[in-house]
Amino acid sequence: xxxxxxxxxxxxxxxxxxxxxxxxxxxxxxxxxxxxxxxxxxxxxxxxxxxxxxxxxxxxxxxxxxxxxxxxxxxxxxxxxxxxxxxxxxxxxxxxxxxxxxxxxxxxxxxxxxxxxxxxxxxxxxxxxxxxxxxxxxxxxxxxxxxxxxxxxx
Amino acid sequence: xxxxxxxxxxxxxxxxxxxxxxxxxxxxxxxxxxxxxxxxxxxxxxxxxxxxxxxxxxxxxxxxxxxxxxxxxxxxxxxxxxxxxxxxxxxxxxxxxxxxxxxxxxxxxxxxxxxxxxxxxxxxxxxxxxxxxxxxxxxxxxxxxxxxxxxxxxxxxxxxxxxxxxxxxxxxxxxxxxxxxxxxxxxxxxxxxxxxxxxxxxxxxxxxxxxxxxxxxxxxxxxxxxxxxxxxxxxxxxxxxxxxxxxxxxxxxxxxxxxxxxxxxxxxxxxxxxxxxxxxx
Numbered sequence: 001x002x003x004x005x006x007x008x009x010x011x012x013x014x015x016x017x018x019x020x021x022x023x024x025x026x027x028x029x030x031x032x033x034x035x036x037x038x039x040x041x042x043x044x045x046x047x048x049x050x051x052x053x054x055x056x057x058x059x060x061x062x063x064x065x066x067x068x069x070x071x072x073x074x075x076x077x078x079x080x081x082x083x084x085x086x087x088x089x090x091x092x093x094x095x096x097x098x099x100x101x102x103x104x105x106x107x108x109x110x111x112x113x114x115x116x117x118x119x120x121x122x123x124x125x126x127x128x129x130x131x132x133x134x135x136x137x138x139x140x141x142x143x144x145x146x147x148x149x150x151x152x153x154x
Numbered sequence: 155x156x157x158x159x160x161x162x163x164x165x166x167x168x169x170x171x172x173x174x175x176x177x178x179x180x181x182x183x184x185x186x187x188x189x190x191x192x193x194x195x196x197x198x199x200x201x202x203x204x205x206x207x208x209x210x211x212x213x214x215x216x217x218x219x220x221x222x223x224x225x226x227x228x229x230x231x232x233x234x235x236x237x238x239x240x241x242x243x244x245x246x247x248x249x250x251x252x253x254x255x256x257x258x259x260x261x262x263x264x265x266x267x268x269x270x271x272x273x274x275x276x277x278x279x280x281x282x283x284x285x286x287x288x289x290x291x292x293x294x295x296x297x298x299x300x301x302x303x304x305x306x307x308x309x310x311x312x313x314x315x316x317x318x319x320x321x322x323x324x325x326x327x328x329x330x331x332x333x334x335x336x337x338x339x340x341x342x343x344x345x346x347x348x349x350x351x352x353x354x355x356x357x358x359x360x361x362x363x364x365x366x367x368x369x370x371x372x373x374x375x376x377x378x379x380x381x382x383x384x385x386x387x388x389x390x391x392x393x394x395x396x397x398x399x400x401x402x403x404x405x406x407x408x409x410x411x412x413x414x415x416x417x418x419x420x421x422x423x424x425x426x427x428x429x430x431x432x433x434x435x
Contacts, residue, residue, distance in 0.1 A: 005311065006312055008308075009308040009311040009312040009320075010308070010312055011308075012304055012305075012308035013304070013305050013308040013309050013312060013382070015301075015304060015305075016300075016301040016302065016303070016304030016305025016306070016307075016308060017301060017305050018301065019298055019300055019301025019302075019304070019305075020255075020298050020301040020302055020305060020331075020383070021199070021255045021256070021257045022255070022256045022257055022258045022259070022293045022297070022298060023257045023258065024257065024258050024261055027257075027261075076264070077204070077260060077261065077264050079199070079200070079201060079204070079257070079260065080257045080260065080261060083199070083255065083257065083388065086388055086391055087388065088312075089391075090387035090388055090390075090391055091387055091390060091391070092381070092382050092385040092387030093313055093378055093382075093385075095385060095386075095387055095412070095413075095416045096378065096381050096385055096416055096419060096420060098416070099413070099416040099417045099419070099420035100420035100423065100424060102420070103417075103420050103421060103424050117390070121391050121393075121394045122394055124391040124394070125391060125394035125397070125398050126398070128395050129395065129398050129399065
């Protein structure tokens, strides 16, 4: 039940952020779909007991890959779908708790939240890179995308 | 004050790029347009490697033999050399995120860059296209406000608040977004601290009202929902991504900025706790 509420609220949150980032209304459904995907995959793998880094990594790779596919189909830069779909994973809460505990002097909590922030951020970054490298390899070898041949990988 | 000067500088660079003037060399005109596009991309939230690639591709489309670009979050440096060995080098100091992320503009700029690369448009005409896309902002002004309302509310629920917390966070988040349109004399750190202080006070006030009406108000949940609008979580993630993509300097700058912003938010909020929380509880 808790997961269902989190998924629904993350969906609405992503939708809200697509409006804050002034996404073209045409692309809003796809960007929101990316957010649902990243949150859903994260919750699924987190429930199976994987740690923060690995579940964020898998969630971000899957949703970034889907975003890159959207970008190719809709002929728009991938960042338009990527930026909103990171939102449910973003370590905003833990980054805030790190700094607020630092101000109040709870150093044990600082270490805990700081670790979570760093691992989440690294997981997201690693996921994005994995997806873009895989897409670059696919378009280089399988789609014979001659126009992008000079584009460096990632 | 500093911001005003920077805006004037942007305007003068813009008028230089758009007016046709035969006394300037071809390399100079090409680089003006490329840097104008790169600068606009950085403003509306483009990644560093996208900016560098775009500048290089535009220069090559105009027939450049050799292009050098270096970009970090606040500066673009570029040099271009043409077939006839005429060259130009220019620097742009980029005013960071004055307009906030604008994915609609990013998409338009990307389309313009593709158009420049496929059709051969005169540099001045291309500059006018960019200027038009920048000035004609067709996005409805109320939608981002509505987005802040929805996002703050749903993140309060996401982090474990109840429906009343969500509603309170939505109202606080919308008010914070209204306040966040800061005057030009205040820098981003100070305005973020003030915003989160006001947000903290509002969150306390609304939760206090709620607890009197019999609805359980959880101040922490209200606040974390509203904070999601201010916290640079996305830029923290993107900073690590920049680091891993090889843009080490930009990544490091963004990480420092994100951590400092988070500290400012925590500072503003803890001031609210000390001043008001102590008085009410």
